[in-house]
Each structure stands twice: as C-alpha cells, then as structure tokens.
Amino acid sequence: MQLSDRTVAAVTGAGSGIGRALALNLAARGAALALADVNEDALNETALLARPFGGRVSLHMVDVSREAEVAEYAAAAVAAHGRVNLLINNAGVALGGTFEELSQDDLEWIMGINFWGGVYGCRHFLPHLRVAAPARIVNVSSVxxxxxxxxxxxxxxxxxxVRGFSESLRHELRGSGVGLSVVHPGGIRTAIARRARPGSLTTRPRAELERGQADFERRLVTSPHRAAARILQGIEGDEGRILIGTDATVIDVLQRLFPARYMATLDRLI
Ligand SMILES: NC(=O)c1ccc[n+]([C@@H]2O[C@H](COP(=O)([O-])OP(=O)(O)OC[C@H]3O[C@@H](n4cnc5c(N)ncnc54)[C@H](O)[C@@H]3O)[C@@H](O)[C@H]2O)c1
Structure with a gap:
C-alpha cells in the first residue's frame, strides 16, 4: 500500500515513542491523522509537532483496553476524515517481574491493553478499512x-x-484489499521501560527494581524515528512481518535454530 496525502491513518499510543514517531513520519508524507492516546498532554504535544506538516489531525482520548472507547474512536475518526485506510495498533505497556511477583490483575491489565486493545481496534475499524480498501492494519507485537x-x-x-491473532487475521483477509503487518521491534529507545510496572506482589527493594529497569533501558538501541521509518517501509512493501533492528534479526534466527535453547545463547551474547 503506497502512503501519500490520500492516506488517513489511525494510530494508537501516539503520545510517545514509536507512536509519536509514526505520526510525524506519516505527517511528513502528507497523511491525515486520527491520533489516539490515554495521555491527553502527550497527545497534544504530538499534535503540535504534526500539525505544521499541513495534513488534517484529529485527536482522540482513548483507553484502548475499553472496547466502547475504541468503538467511539473508530466512528469519530471516520466522521472527522471521511474514511480511514490505515490502522496502527501501537499502544502498549510493559510489566516486569517473575510470574510469582505478578498478580492476576497485573496479567489482566497487560492483556487488556496489549492484546485486547489491538483486537478491539481490528473489530471496530475493519468495516471502515474494507470500504476504504486498499487499506492496511499494522499490529505492534515485539521480539x-x-x-x-x-x-x-x-x-x-x-x-x-498479538502475533497469533494477527497472522491468522492476515491469512483470513487475503484477497480482501485489507493487508496486515505484524511488527516485531527489538529494543527501541522510548519511555516504555521507565514506565514499566513492577509486579504488584514483588517484595524487591525499590533500588533493585530501578537497577533492573536501567539495565533493560541500556538495550534499547534503535531510535523511534528509525523504527517508524522501517514500519512505513514495511507498509509500502506489503510486508506481512516487519522486524526492527539487528537485535530483532539475531533473536529471530536464534529462535529458529534453537527453539528450546535460545536463552542460553542469548545470555552468552548479552
Ligand atoms: N520500546 C521498545 O523497545 C519496544 C520493543 C518491542 C515492542 N514495543 C511495542 O511498541 C509499542 C509502543 O511502545 P513505545 O516503546 O513507543 O512505548 P511508550 O511508552 O513510549 O509509548 C506508548 C504509548 O501508549 C500509550 N498508552 C499506554 N496505555 C494506553 C492505553 N490503555 N490506551 C491508549 N494508549 C495507551 C502511552 O500513553 C504512550 O503514549 C508498544 O506496543 C510496545 O509494546 C516496544
């Protein structure tokens, strides 16, 4: 699918990191934008950066884990722009800690945003994407x-x-005019690790949790701008699967070579 000033893109999690970089890269191509985030200040800041490119920008306060809000977002985006032909389900959060440190609520919280958020996006935008075809869904997974x-x-x-859902939906939509890409970024330099929630049941001292977060942050090497540019390249190349960064490529290869033992090799590399 070619990106141009005829593109109308709905991007979730547009207030920060990869989502903001996607919004700005798309704006630079002349696309119109329906930007969503749960953080109003962050969303307004992205809008301030995107508007000078001249395309139409609408803003939508949405918690993607709430289906009714996503349904309203889809309707409002189409009302604002006449149609939507690109949906990027990007909003996401991180959760650290061993399984025993995570409560059931922690697990349901992360599934609500990272998984159900994308499913709700697909459910409520798909009818509009079909009408606007050629169109595309981009679901952001991870390494x-x-x-x-x-x-x-x-x-x-x-x-x-996200990956299983997306691969199945992609195969289902073959020939419909609605393509689908699933994105597996390696470490991208964003706020995600800083904002990660520790498991509610953890008893680790704060200093140890902060050290763990800082260690993780050191592995976030690719810039959000590069990640966004790679995603747009994948959209234009109709790629079903988009890997971002050398780390993602190495992880992909290791997983294929050693499906049960990749961690041992990765531990040595890190
Ligand atoms: N940064 C990385 O290294 C990395 C690696 C692999 C995958 N990813 C994925 O990329 C996506 C973007 O992450 P990022 O690194 O840019 O993080 P980020 O924290 O910089 O941005 C995430 C955005 O999502 C928004 N958000 C969070 N919960 C939301 C909700 N319930 N409803 C709507 N918006 C919500 C946040 O307010 C924020 O603006 C996520 O899905 C993440 O899992 C990131």
Missing amino acids: FGLIGPPEQTGYAASKFA
Missing part, C-alpha cells in the same frame, strides 16, 4: 512475541497473542 525470556510472562503472553 518478545518471538521468544519468551524470564520475567516477561505477562508481556510475552500479550505479544505472542
């Missing part, structure tokens, strides 16, 4: 949708779910 490292049970479960 943790390819491998499951320790202390990522909740996050990896949500991102494997």
